[in-house]
Amino acid sequence: MNVQEVKGCVFNIQKFSIHDGPGIRTIVFFKGCPLSCKWCSNPESQEFSTTILFDKSSCISCGKCIDICSHKAISLQNKGLIDRDKCINCGACSDICPTTALTKSGNIDSVKDILDEVTKDSVHFRRSGGGITLSGGEPLSQPDFAEALILGAKGRGLHTAMETTGVAPVEVLHRIIPQLDLVLLDIKSFYSQPMEEQVGIKSEVVLKNALIIAELAKEIVIRIPVIPGFNADDKSIKAIASFVKHLNKVQKINLLPYHNYGQNKYDLLGKDYEIIGLNSPSKIEMERYKSIAESFGFICQIGG
Ligand code: SF4
Ligand code: SF4
Structure with a gap:
């Protein structure tokens, strides 16, 4: 397989991000996601095609x-x-x-085209310890393309990270996760009922895969989107932190407070924004969740 020629569907390439991994990064957003989180700030990512x-x-x-x-x-x-x-x-x-x-x-692009664009910023990556981050959507939903992009990026000497929901066949996890320098894994809830209602999948699927991903990853950070009415309460944060204690290698948890920045995109897509009127959690509330995560021994930060 010539990895440079492998093609996939991407909807954005965002430069100069200082989140989503160390240093200055370029984020490649994949189309397609098996989940349907009601708060998704990139609803255009959920469909697999244009x-x-x-x-x-x-x-x-x-x-x-x-x-x-x-x-x-x-x-x-x-x-x-x-x-x-x-x-x-x-x-x-x-x-x-x-x-x-x-x-x-959404465009169909080749690994070569994407990496030619990404490596225009190589000098910034080298100076800052940055690199490329695969995001989405769910990058593992286009496994051949994700693998080729990671291999191609490594071939050009880039640090590689992936933001993932962890929802993918076990064979895909074994194939791709060990190749990454860093995995940023979302864990949204320990409880199945809210996950099914607001994300469209049972929490067990994510939790089972999280155990596998933590074994396979070189480095892993857990990210918790903090969503009022879903998991923004002490019990839910404690339950996730307690589960994460069982994951190999995890030292860091990032708490990502809900925001409604993506709301206007729902109109553009002709979709309803079902959680209209929801407020972001307050700073005091976020600090309390941070203390809860720290009480389990994790290094915790608010934000990406
Ligand atoms: S609405 Fe536009 S994108 Fe959809 S089928 Fe018609 S021409 Fe094609
Ligand atoms: S009717 Fe509106 S959306 Fe359609 S081509 Fe004209 S300006 Fe564009």
Whole structure:
């Protein structure tokens, strides 16, 4: 396999991140996720293929998109313009839209193309101890592409990290996790019922895989998104910290407070933001959760 030629679907390459791993990093966002967290700040990542976004405020009602759509998925009378049941995400409408009211999220790119872009910042990586971070979506949902990107990045001397939900077949974990320098593993809840209701998967799946990932990883940091009404309470944070004590090698827990930065994207995708009106946890509350994690012996920080 020539890893440089392997292709995958990516929706963003974000440069100069100082989160998501050590030093200055470039984050490559993969399309596709097996979960459907109600607070997801990248809802365009959840579908595995290209997705069309519609910004009503930029639309001049010219009708060009209606004429070009061979699937009759567009009508100015549709709420959100596009009938998502009919749309096949071909991108013809976004290509022709004169005002960029319609845009496409997700491109098929090769490992070579991505790494050529990423390594433009190699000098910053070297100076800061940074590198590349695979994120998403869930990078493990495109395992061949993720593996090729990691191998290609290592071939160019980059530090490699991956943000993951941990949800993937065990064979994929064994193939990919040992190749990474750092794994940033999300553990959202110890309890199954809230996970099923708000994430769409049983917690047992994540917890079982977390044990495997911790065995296989060179270095691992656990990240807990702190979400009011889901896990933002002492009992839930204690339950996660207590479980993490059983994971090999883990010394650090990062607490990521809920924010609603991605809310506007739900409109662009014609989706409902189901947790509208939810406030971020207060600083005092976050400090209390940090103390709980520290009481289990972890180094804990608030934020990525
Ligand atoms: S992406 Fe293709 S199928 Fe979907 S609305 Fe646009 S033109 Fe029609
Ligand atoms: S092509 Fe663009 S500007 Fe014209 S109707 Fe469609 S979305 Fe609106």
